[in-house]
Amino acid sequence: MNQENSLNKFRGASRYVLDNELAKIVNVSIALEMPLLLKGEPGTGKTMLAYAIAESLKMPLIVLNVKSSMKLVDALYQYDTLTRLNDSRFGDSDRNVSHIEEYIKMGKIGQAFVADVRTVLLIDEIDKADTDFQDDMLDILDQMQFDIIEIDKTVRAKNRPVVIITSNAKKDLSDPFLGRCNFHHIAFPDPTMMRSIINVHFSNLQEKMIDACIETFYHLRRFDGIEKKPATRELINWIRALKADPDFNISKLHRGEVPYLGVLYKKSSDMQIAARNITRSF
Amino acid sequence: MFIEFFYILREKGVPVTPTSFLRLHKALSTGLIHSLDDFYTVARSVLVKSERYFDMYDQIFAHTFRGVEFAEPDDEEITEIAKALLEEWLKNPADIAAALGIDEKKLQQLTPEELIQYFFDRLKEQAEAHHGGNKWIGTGGTSPVGHSGYHPGGMRVGGISRNKSAIKVAMDRRYKDYSQEGPLNQSQMGEALKRLRRMVPAGPKDVVNVDKTIYETIRNGGEIEIVYSRRLRDRIKVILMIDNGGWSMDPYIYLVQTLFNYVRAQFKDLKVYYFHNTIYDEVWLDPRRRAKPEKTIDFINEDPETRLIIVGDASMAPYELMNKNGFIYLEKRRSRPSIENLQFLAGTFPHSAWINPAEKRDWGAWTVDIIKQIFPMYELTLDGLDKMVHHLMSRN
Numbered sequence: 001m002n003q004e005n006s007l008n009k010f011r012g013a014s015r016y017v018l019d020n021e022l023a024k025i026v027n028v029s030i031a032l033e034m035p036l037l038l039k040g041e042p043g044t045g046k047t048m049l050a051y052a053i054a055e056s057l058k059m060p061l062i063v064l065n066v067k068s069s070m071k072l073v074d075a076l077y078q079y080d081t082l083t084r085l086n087d088s089r090f091g092d093s094d095r096n097v098s099h100i101e102e103y104i105k106m107g108k109i110g111q112a113f114v115a116d117v118r119t120v121l122l123i124d125e126i127d128k129a130d131t132d133f134q135d136d137m138l139d140i141l142d143q144m145q146f147d148i149i150e151i152d153k154t155v156r157a158k159n160r161p162v163v164i165i166t167s168n169a170k171k172d173l174s175d176p177f178l179g180r181c182n183f184h185h186i187a188f189p190d191p192t193m194m195r196s197i198i199n200v201h202f203s204n205l206q207e208k209m210i211d212a213c214i215e216t217f218y219h220l221r222r223f224d225g226i227e228k229k230p231a232t233r234e235l236i237n238w239i240r241a242l243k244a245d246p247d248f249n250i251s252k253l254h255r256g257e258v259p260y261l262g263v264l265y266k267k268s269s270d271m272q273i274a275a276r277n278i279t280r281s282f
Numbered sequence: 283m284f285i286e287f288f289y290i291l292r293e294k295g296v297p298v299t300p301t302s303f304l305r306l307h308k309a310l311s312t313g314l315i316h317s318l319d320d321f322y323t324v325a326r327s328v329l330v331k332s333e334r335y336f337d338m339y340d341q342i343f344a345h346t347f348r349g350v351e352f353a354e355p356d357d358e359e360i361t362e363i364a365k366a367l368l369e370e371w372l373k374n375p376a377d378i379a380a381a382l383g384i385d386e387k388k389l390q391q392l393t394p395e396e397l398i399q400y401f402f403d404r405l406k407e408q409a410e411a412h413h414g415g416n417k418w419i420g421t422g423g424t425s426p427v428g429h430s431g432y433h434p435g436g437m438r439v440g441g442i443s444r445n446k447s448a449i450k451v452a453m454d455r456r457y458k459d460y461s462q463e464g465p466l467n468q469s470q471m472g473e474a475l476k477r478l479r480r481m482v483p484a485g486p487k488d489v490v491n492v493d494k495t496i497y498e499t500i501r502n503g504g505e506i507e508i509v510y511s512r513r514l515r516d517r518i519k520v521i522l523m524i525d526n527g528g529w530s531m532d533p534y535i536y537l538v539q540t541l542f543n544y545v546r547a548q549f550k551d552l553k554v555y556y557f558h559n560t561i562y563d564e565v566w567l568d569p570r571r572r573a574k575p576e577k578t579i580d581f582i583n584e585d586p587e588t589r590l591i592i593v594g595d596a597s598m599a600p601y602e603l604m605n606k607n608g609f610i611y612l613e614k615r616r617s618r619p620s621i622e623n624l625q626f627l628a629g630t631f632p633h634s635a636w637i638n639p640a641e642k643r644d645w646g647a648w649t650v651d652i653i654k655q656i657f658p659m660y661e662l663t664l665d666g667l668d669k670m671v672h673h674l675m676s677r678n
Contacts, residue, residue: 024320025327031312032305032328039333069514081492082508085499089506178331179299185333227543 016045016052017196022184026053029182035141035163037126037178040186043231046166049186050122053162060115062161063122064108066129072136075107079150100151109140110155118159127167131174138180189232191218201236202243212253213239220264223277230264238263287346288329294342296335302328318347475548475671483512519551519585521631525594526569527558534639537662538593541637559598560620560649561627578623581630589674590627590634592657597640597647604652624656635670637662 026049029036038046054061064075084103087093095102106114112121126134140146144157165181167173189197191214198210213235221229230238241260242248248259258264258278265271284306291298306328315321322343330339487510494509501507522545524538525531531538546552555565555576567574603620628634636657638645645659653659658673660666 021323024323028309028312028314028324028327031314032309034305036327037331082490082495085496085506089504175297179301181331182327183331184327185336 016048016055017189017193017200018049018052019193022049022186025182025184030162032182033160035123035138035165035181037165037167037173037181037183038186039167039183041188041229041231042168043233044186044188045232046186047122047124050120050124050164050166053164054120057120057162059118059120059162061120061122062108062112062115063124065124066126066133068128068130070129070133072133072140073107075109075137076140076146077107077110077148077155078105079103079148080105101153104148104151109137110146112161113144113146113155113157115161116158119161121161121163123163123165125168126165127173131177134173134177138177142180194218194232194235197232198236198239202239205239205243206250209242209250212250213242216253216258217264220258220274220278223274225273226265226270228265228267228270234264234266284325287342290342290346291329291339294338296330296338296342298329302331475544475667482515482517484515484517485513487512489513517551518549519588520545520549521553521555521581521584521588521590523555523557523561523565523590523592523594525559525592526556527571531595531639534595534662537639541593541662557594559594560596560603560653561592561623562620563618563623578626581627584630586631587633588631590631591637591670591674592627592634593637593639593662595640595647596636596638596645596650596653596659598649600648603649621652621656624653628656633674635660635674637666637670 026036038049040046050063051061053059079100080103083095084097084100087095088097091097109121112119123137126137129137141163144160145154147154194214194217195210198205198214217230217235217238238260241263245259252259256278258274261271261274265274288298288303306325309315309324309328310321315324325343326336326339330336489511491509491511494511495507498507498509499505522542524542526538542554546554553567555567556569556571557565558571561578563578564575565578566572567576605619634657636653636659638650638659639662642661650659658670660670660673
């Protein structure tokens with residue numbers, strides 16, 4: 001079995017901790033040339049994965065941030081009618097007005113198709129778009145080509161991009177959509193995993209400090225009634241805040257004091273619940 | 283290969299398609315899958331498209347690939363298992379207690395012989411039927427596909443271990459939280475209610491209207507005339523009426539609160555009223571239903587495009603709904619029976635729906651049937667909300 005064809009091709013990147021399971025799924029999706037759909041609660045690193053893949057496989061990354069108002073054609077190409085209209089009126093540009101192709105700009109999916117090298121195409125938060133958008137997009141990614149109606153030309157992918165799709169929603173996407181992708185749900189990292197994540201972000205943190213922070217963090221996540229639980233991003237920012245505070249030492253955490261709650265909780269109701277629980281539970 | 287596995291998945295309600303099954307074989311033929319671990323991961327990613335089914339997948343995987351041996355473990359294996367169990371017991375009584383589903387204190391009173399006996403009883407039980415949950419006991423897994431790396435390795439239950447065999451991982455049922463039975467949370471509701479919106483042009487004129495621009499430019503004899511229009515904004519109006527009285531709504535308080543919180547965050551133009559059991563001549567703006575009454579009849583002044591959503595279990599004594607003086611508070615007796623008020627509201631707001639937080643099979647009350655004829659009634663579940671939104675948006 002040569003290296004090229006092994007499940008362990010993608011091994012994570014410098015700032016991304018990858019679990020074994022996910023690595024396999026990424027590699028098999030690349031091998032099967034199928035889009036990979038990632039779900040999971042915020043802060044589990046769905047978006048970061050695409051960055052990590054791009055970094056580790058040394059491919060350029062193209063990000064399509066999906067918006068609810070977006071039409072599929074926006075992601076493929078744009079026909080800049082206004083500029084053309086303007087050119088036809090004033091005629092002071094070097095573009096040829098009768099040559100429509102000069103007014104076609106590629107959208108994100110289009111860019112991934114026409115790129116000279118293989119790219120990683122991240123389609124972020126697909127659940128924001130409506131069902132038609134999702135289904136039609138998958139058709140295009142399936143066939144790896146689309147038509148530009150205005151100039152009656154078909155754009156074919158020079159290189160099949162590695163497609164990563166993320167979704168925050170708990171609700172299922174449509175069946176035809178799901179049928180065309182591989183699927184993985186990223187669970188929230190367990191403490192061991194979280195430790196390695198912290199280690200890649202902070203190089204010289206004391207073991208004791210990491211222990212205390214992780215323990216407090218998972219304790220804080222367990223409170224009932226919290227609407228937005230602190231996630232990995234919050235933990236890292238919180239540790240950053242603690243490090244920056246000259247008055248802070250670990251014994252505070254052991255005593256049950258939690259400074260900088262505002263870094264961890266982003267909603268005032270959550271913060272109140274947390275503050276109440278902290279005093280009670282230690 | 284694995285056809286049985288595929289059909290068990292289908293049978294148990296995991297929506298797997300033949301296409302994905304073929305794709306799994308394609309994956310197998312690429313030579314990328316070297317072990318049962320790989321197979322577990324890859325098959326899940328290819329076949330199962332929602333984390334709600336991960337738990338079911340885990341159970342079926344464990345069942346299928348644990349193989350025949352589990353039903354009648356041979357003597358040597360049992361000795362292995364028993365030895366491992368005892369070791370584990372010494373190290374970590376709490377885990378074993380949890381795995382066997384008995385109390386830790388009770389466990390401590392057992393002699394090792396009794397413990398083993400208890401364990402074998404459980405094994406027998408397992409061979410006959412699946413009990414799910416904490417009654418699952420792992421032998422460490424065996425593989426029917428000829429992979430040699432899986433010896434009965436004793437019981438590792440719970441705890442965190444990076445290098446578990448696929449079967450052990452499957453038996454962990456890590457995805458139990460995501461299986462379908464879970465209660466609705468805010469982000470799920472958000473997803474369901476997201477489509478409830480009405481786009482109308484509003485705000486400053488800041489979007490170029492290409493069609494009109496071209497038209498106006500031509501009319502102008504080629505002199506460019508750029509026309510701007512307003513952006514489409516969501517301007518939906520929602521009135522929410524919540525039944526917050528009486529013990530019959532108590533079990534659903536949490537669910538309704540979640541709905542309420544979401545709705546309040548989502549809809550800019552929202553009015554919330556409260557009532558008890560059913561709607562009489564007044565509804566209240568304050569949850570205590572005292573200070574700020576609003577006459578039901580005054581809703582005639584509202585925009586009929588407003589979406590009216592009523593939340594309640596619709597269960598009450600028939601006279602409360604049908605009688606002229608049905609209101610259960612004596613001092614509030616009025617002349618119009620509640621049902622007429624409901625009919626009036628349904629007539630005023632053509633886009634209206636009733637959400638019933640009770641499960642559909644509990645909709646036994648006679649009054650539920652009556653109210654269902656006035657308002658389309660939906661369960662407070664993802665499906666229910668989805669259907670409700672569909673209904674509220676359909677008659678546009």
